[in-house]
Amino acid sequence: MTIDTAFTHFPCLTTNRLLLRHIQPNDMESLFAIFSDEEAMQFYGHEPHRSLDDTQELIRQVQARYAGREALRWGITLQGEDRVIGSCSFHHFDEGFHRAETGYELNRAFWGKGMMIEAMSAILTYGFTELGLHRVEAIIDIMNERSKGLLLKLGFTYEGNLRQRYSFRDRFEDEHYFGLLTDEWHGLVGCLHPFATENWSRKERSKI
Numbered sequence: 001m002t003i004d005t006a007f008t009h010f011p012c013l014t015t016n017r018l019l020l021r022h023i024q025p026n027d028m029e030s031l032f033a034i035f036s037d038e039e040a041m042q043f044y045g046h047e048p049h050r051s052l053d054d055t056q057e058l059i060r061q062v063q064a065r066y067a068g069r070e071a072l073r074w075g076i077t078l079q080g081e082d083r084v085i086g087s088c089s090f091h092h093f094d095e096g097f098h099r100a101e102t103g104y105e106l107n108r109a110f111w112g113k114g115m116m117i118e119a120m121s122a123i124l125t126y127g128f129t130e131l132g133l134h135r136v137e138a139i140i141d142i143m144n145e146r147s148k149g150l151l152l153k154l155g156f157t158y159e160g161n162l163r164q165r166y167s168f169r170d171r172f173e174d175e176h177y178f179g180l181l182t183d184e185w186h187g188l189v190g191c192l193h194p195f196a197t198e199n200w201s202r203k204e205r206s207k208i
Contacts, residue, residue: 007066024075030083037107086104117153124180
């Protein structure tokens with residue numbers, strides 16, 4: 001598996017409880033439930049979606065970035081169900097340095113259930129073992145304690161504070177910078193929550 005292959009046949013991933021698949025136009029209402037939630041989006045850096053048109057545009061951007069080899073974004077679903085409950089991604093690929101950035105969001109009804117550590121563990125394993133990534137980076141709002149906790153559980157290292165890196169609602173905000181290396185990930189995998197690492201597999205890839 002290479003990055004070229006991933007951008008030809010979308011890699012669907014499975015864990016004990018989850019199926020991670022490509023995002024489709026008929027996911028619009030499920031995604032709207034996430035992206036219109038003020039609390040879930042408070043650290044996202046963009047206004048919550050106000051209409052399905054906003055979510056339709058998001059899906060268009062997801063598909064365009066995949067077609068342009070810019071990002072892999074998975075829709076997170078429960079095994080046996082098709083409703084998207086969140087998403088996670090690799091983006092800002094630097095193939096020369098074997099590096100990518102990651103991001104994620106989850107329907108608030110599923111917070112506190114270990115869903116995101118399970119989903120992120122799947123894509124990190126895929127990224128480090130299948131895509132040949134050496135380093136994965138994450139940049140989060142300094143006030144986002146839930147996201148910080150997730151990254152630390154996944155083995156990321158806090159690497160610094162990016163001062164006033166972005167502007168939202170007429171305020172410049174700081175962000176925290178985290179990084180994870182392939183050797184660190186492979187050394188941690190067996191120590192994670194069992195749902196995060198058991199029975200990870202790549203399903204037959206779908207061409208989109």
